[in-house]
Structures are given as structure tokens and as C-alpha cells.
Amino acid sequence: MKRGKAIIKELLAALVVLTGLARATRAFLWRDRVAVLLYHDPDPATLDRHLTYLRKFCDLVPLTDVGAPGNGRARAAITLDDGHVGNAALLPIFIKHNVRPTIFLCSRIVGRPRSHWWLHPGSLRVGHERLKRMTNDERLAQLAANGYQQDGDYRPTGLSVEQMEAMRAHVDFQAHTRFHPILTRCSDSECATEIGESKHEIEALLSNPCEHFAYPNGNYGEREVDFVRAAGFKSARTCDIGWNDQHTDPYRLRTIIIDDAASTIRFASQLTGIPHFLRYLKEGGGWNGRFPQF
Ligand SMILES: [Zn+2]
Known part of the structure; x- marks a missing residue:
């Protein structure tokens, strides 16, 4: 079943690319925007x-270039x-492609023996989507009943201080709340508190200004x-x-979501924004690409 679904995704991605939709999106929507x-x-x-694929037609720029005027070429x-521990292994790739990425950190998870809540086995028992929709108090109570305290010590799933130190010359570390x-x-x-303190904690942790934020799970309002x-x-x-x-x-920057394990053809298809746009529509999002909020 899972394999069948994966094959269908690959075929749909091929369709998006082969019908010229990928090229059309690039010409009419992406243009020289970021x-x-x-x-x-x-x-x-x-x-x-x-x-490697992206650099054939696109300039890789830091996030701070988002508001800079275009130069006629597509930019990304x-x-x-989240600051996953696995990000440390990406450093040689950032250097190879001369790209300066932004990693949005959860300030009370990285640099400690802590787990992101959805990576703890207790959260699987309740179900991630159910947990996300609960009030924050309810979510924390459900997690506690399943063996997870957000300020407890577990198998670390975030970057260590040493890893961040090793990466900082090539990476911008910014904020993604304290506990997500x-x-x-x-x-x-x-x-x-989650917003304001994460800024101060990232600044204290890395001794550099923290000026950019990402809303956890894409949930935000006025x-x-x-x-x-x-x-x-x-x-x-x-x-x-x-x-x-x-x-x-600038407080509502838009995004193109990429599956971490996407094949190159699926990557090309996801760059059009179409797969997530359709998923959002199905889940109650807007025609303007707005994430379905709750
Ligand atoms: Zn996140």
C-alpha cells in the first residue's frame, strides 16, 4: 500500500514536470522572486x-535577500x-554548493539532552495530528501521561552546542520558539514567552543577533x-x-515545502508549489496557498 502510494506520487511528479507545468511555474510565478x-x-x-539540480537555473541566496530586488534569475x-541533530552532517554539502542556509532552532531543545516532542515515542501513542489540535495545556498533559515532559532529559534529537559551533561560519541560526x-x-x-524568549535564548547560546523567526507547523494569526x-x-x-x-x-514570508527524501523528479515537481497547494486545498486551506489553520 505504502509502496503503491509512493509510485503514484512519482508518476504525478513526472506528469507535472513533463507537461511543462514546472517550466511554466518558473516563468510566470517564480520569475526572479525568492x-x-x-x-x-x-x-x-x-x-x-x-x-545540484537547483543551481542549473537558480541562484542560491541567504534568507536575508528575500526583500532585495531581483536580478532576472530565479532565486532560492x-x-x-527544528534544529535536527542530522543537520550537522549537511555542513560539507552547504560548503560544496556555497549556500548559507538558515536553521530555525527550538531554543530549549537544542544544546541539551532533549527530544522534540513529536519524536518521543509517547507522542506516537496519542497521535501527532490529535496533539497539534489540542490546547497547549491539554497537549502537555497528554504527553506527560505518556512519559514525556518538555523540560525533561531524553535521547537528544537536536543539534549539540559543539555541532552548532562547527556550523556557524556557514549557517544562520534563527528562532523557532523554545519548545515548538x-x-x-x-x-x-x-x-x-515562546516567541520572545526564543530570541533571547538563541542570542545567548550563539552570541549573535537573532532576527528571523519561523512559525512552528505554520500555525499563526494576527x-x-x-x-x-x-x-x-x-x-x-x-x-x-x-x-x-x-x-x-516580511512577517508572512511564503515557502515552498520540500519532502526531505524527495527524488529529483519529485523535487522538481514540489518546486512548483502545486503538490502542497492541492493538499492544503483538500484540508481547508485557501486558494491563495494559505496553510489550513487551526
Ligand atoms: Zn518545526
């Missing part, structure tokens, strides 16, 4: 293949969410935008599908 690609925990060989910024709650399910004070702006961040990346230019609201 695609902010979103990864989580890709393996080095896969990321190497993706970047690489972002990775779903912000729209938090109280006002939890939400403000309140979250206000808190991010008030905390002093200069931009925030959403999970809404699309490309960015000087006219994009």
Missing part, C-alpha cells in the same frame, strides 16, 4: 542532488526547521504576527505556499 525552501532533516546525498533560500508548541493553541502569555514584531524580529516564515519579493509582508 523561493524559500523548507526542509527538516534531509540526508546529505539527497540535499546534494537537490542543490534554503531553510531547515502550536502557537495558535497557546494562551497569550505562553505565546509571547496575534502571533504582533508578538513576533513586538519581540524585535525582522521577519517570519510561514508555511503558506508561494514566492517572495520586495512587496511580500
Whole structure:
């Protein structure tokens, strides 16, 4: 069943590419705007293949270039969410392709023997999608009942301090809250603390300015935008599908989501934004590529 689904995905991706949709999207939507690609925990060989493909027609730029005027060529910024320990193995690939990615860290998970909550076995028993939709208090209570405290010590799933030190010359480390709650399910004070404190903690951890934010799971509304702006961040990346230019609201940067293990043909198809756009529509998102919020 799983294998059947994987084959269908490959065939649909081939269809998107072979019908010219990939080229049309590049010409009419991407143009010389910035695609902010979103990864989580890709393996080095896969990321190497993706970047090799991308560089044939696209300039790789840092996230801070999002608001810079275009130069006629497609541009892409690489972002990775959560600060997974596996990201450390990507350093040679970043250097090889001369790319400076942004890694959005959970400030109370990295640098400690802690697990991201969805990677702890206790969260699987409850179900990730169920947990995401609970109020933050309910989610934490359910996780605690299944053996996970967010400030407890477990098998580390985040980058260590030594790994971040080794990467910092080639990577921008920015903020993705402290513990990765779903912000729209938090109280006002939890939400403000998770956003504001993550900035201070990343700055203390790495002794450099932390100015960019990514909303966990793509959940945000007016309140979250206000808190991010008030905390002093200069931009925030959403999970809404699309490309960015000087006219994009910096607190609602759009993204192109890439599956960490995508084959090159699926990568080419995902660069069009179409697969996630259709998934969002099915799940109640908007025609403007807005992530289906809850
Ligand atoms: Zn995340």
C-alpha cells in the first residue's frame, strides 16, 4: 500500500514536470522572486542532488535577500526547521554548493539532552495530528501521561552546542520558539514567552543577533504576527505556499515545502508549489496557498 502510494506520487511528479507545468511555474510565478525552501532533516546525498539540480537555473541566496530586488534569475533560500541533530552532517554539502542556509532552532531543545516532542515515542501513542489540535495545556498533559515532559532529559534529537559551533561560519541560526508548541493553541502569555524568549535564548547560546523567526507547523494569526514584531524580529516564515519579493509582508514570508527524501523528479515537481497547494486545498486551506489553520 505504502509502496503503491509512493509510485503514484512519482508518476504525478513526472506528469507535472513533463507537461511543462514546472517550466511554466518558473516563468510566470517564480520569475526572479525568492523561493524559500523548507526542509527538516534531509540526508546529505539527497540535499546534494537537490542543490545540484537547483543551481542549473537558480541562484542560491541567504534568507536575508528575500526583500532585495531581483536580478532576472530565479532565486532560492534554503531553510531547515527544528534544529535536527542530522543537520550537522549537511555542513560539507552547504560548503560544496556555497549556500548559507538558515536553521530555525527550538531554543530549549537544542544544546541539551532533549527530544522534540513529536519524536518521543509517547507522542506516537496519542497521535501527532490529535496533539497539534489540542490546547497547549491539554497537549502537555497528554504527553506527560505518556512519559514525556518538555523540560525533561531524553535521547537528544537536536543539534549539540559543539555541532552548532562547527556550523556557524556557514549557517544562520534563527528562532523557532523554545519548545515548538502550536502557537495558535497557546494562551497569550505562553505565546509571547515562546516567541520572545526564543530570541533571547538563541542570542545567548550563539552570541549573535537573532532576527528571523519561523512559525512552528505554520500555525499563526494576527496575534502571533504582533508578538513576533513586538519581540524585535525582522521577519517570519510561514508555511503558506508561494514566492517572495520586495512587496511580500516580511512577517508572512511564503515557502515552498520540500519532502526531505524527495527524488529529483519529485523535487522538481514540489518546486512548483502545486503538490502542497492541492493538499492544503483538500484540508481547508485557501486558494491563495494559505496553510489550513487551526
Ligand atoms: Zn518545526
